[in-house]
Amino acid sequence: MRTSSPLATGLASALGLSLALTCLLAPGVASAKRLTPEQAAEARSAVDTTDPDAMEEAAEELGDPELFLRAAEALRLEADTTRDLDLAIRALPLAQTANDIAAYLADERNYKNSDWRPVERDRAVGLVAESKESIQSIEALIAAIEEERRKAAEEEAARQAALAAAGEDEKKKRGPMKPGTGMIIGGSAALALGVGGVAIVGVGLAQGNAAQAEAESLDLPAEIDRLSELDAAGSRANNLALVGGIVGGVGLIAGATLVALGVKKRKQAGPDASASVQVGGYFSAQGGGLQLSGSF
Amino acid sequence: MLVIRASFIFALSTLGFLVPPPPASSAGPDCGEQVCLYSSSDEKSGSYKVDAKLSKKNRRKEAKKQKKQKDVELAVVILDGRGSAFVDGRYLPKAGMAIKPGKHELEIRDGEQLVSRGVLSIPRRIDSMTVEVHADR
Structure with missing residues (x-):
């Protein structure tokens, strides 16, 4: 088996x-x-x-x-x-x-x-x-x-609606913009740009003066190469001051005009809608500058 | 006489231009009340006899008779409803199945509800056949 x-x-x-x-x-x-x-x-x-x-x-x-x-x-x-x-x-x-x-x-x-x-x-x-x-x-x-x-879609829709309603309430609280506000805001920005331009003029002039002072103290002709460098640096500083002057001038003039027009428009609208912009200088132990302040 | 015959041929050929040609696809549907048959052949459409049945003995006879014939791809499409198809007592996969020509018992069922039952005759020497069942009729 x-x-x-x-x-x-x-x-x-x-x-x-x-x-x-x-x-x-x-x-x-x-x-x-x-x-x-x-x-x-x-x-x-x-x-x-x-x-x-x-x-x-x-x-x-x-x-x-x-x-x-x-x-x-x-x-x-x-x-x-x-x-x-x-x-x-x-x-x-x-x-x-x-x-x-x-x-x-x-x-x-x-x-x-x-x-x-x-x-x-x-x-x-x-x-x-x-x-x-x-x-x-x-x-x-x-x-x-x-x-x-x-249900989830309904809840999401309700949440979105609540958010949108909250945004509307905030807008209502602030109320509509007063007349001339746009001009004042634009003018203020242009003024700020002008102030920046003036500051650039200052920087350019300071750099130019420094280059000039250094050039006068050089021992020539031994340091003739350095003189060329300083000459180029002085030229750049002058250009910077020129650009700053143009930007500053245009910014200050345009800004002042816009702010003035905006304030005038605001005053025409009534006493509740008044606005003001102040431009001034400030000095301290560390230095000085231009100051722009306003309310609208 | 010759002239008459010539003009008769001309008339027939003119009629030929006027009669629209058959659709470019294969055979048109052969539709009954609830079931339409689409065959791959222009001439052979097959037939479907509603409520007819095939006994086990007749199925075997038919299978023996068609043994050497070429397979036909059979598919069943159910419109306006749902259901599953059964051919000769066997579930027909959704993708269809190769089957011998001849007579086959076809049943369409939606759960316990019988949608349609009958005997399907598939002609020889065709490649495929699609059975369209309108479940709502």
Whole structure:
């Protein structure tokens, strides 16, 4: 009497199972003539039940209501956790197809006449109820997620409306701009630019004077190169002073004109709308400068 | 006599210009009350007999008869509703399936509601056939 080792038996079983699954799940499964519940169960056990895509693909191939329902339930659970509406929407037709196939196979005539039986008829009857329940759960989940999204959108709209209303209130509190305000603001900016130009004149003149003083103290002709450098520096300082003078002059004249016109307009509008701008100098131990102040 | 025949041919050819040509696609639909058939052949459209059934024995006979014939790609499209299609007792994948020509029992089902059932006759020597089912009719 021949006996086989446990290893050989195990290898043979594994080979047999893998051959059976290959036959069932290979592309040729569509052309197979018959399917028994046992063969379907074997094929089902080879499918990765954590992957809804793999389950759906195998379910289509086998026409298996069990796998359709498992894929639908996996998607429903994930949608329930993540509140992902797309997943829930994807789950619905899978559960509906499970229900279609189960209802078809639960019909006695259909089951008797078919050579393609992914489940026993009794199980098909059970699956009709299970898939119906799944469809109801998925539809309820879709409705719940849609309601959550609608409420969130409403809350966001209310928040935006409140922010917009707060902005309007702030504008109302400030009131409309008084007459001449634009001119006064523009004039003030031009005055500030003019003051800056005057400061540049000061800087240019100071640099020029420094270059001149250094040039006079040079030992010529030994330091003739340095003299050329100082000459160029003096020329740059003069240009700076010239540009500063032009900017300062234009800025001060234009600014003073605009401010004057703005103040005049404000005074014409009435006593409540008066405005003033003061330009003056200031001196301290560290230096001095021009000061611009006003109210409007 | 020759003159008469010539003018008759001329009249026919003139009529030929006036009659619009058939659509560029394959065969036009052969529509029943609820089901339209679209075949890849201009001449063979197939037929669908509503509420007819095929026994297991007849299915086997038909399969044996058509064994050596070329496969036909069968697809079922359900309009204005939903459902799944079953051909000869087997679920038809959404992408369709290769099937032998001849008679087949077709059932469209939306859960426990039967949308349509009948016997589909697929002609030989065609490449594909699409069955369009109007679920609302």
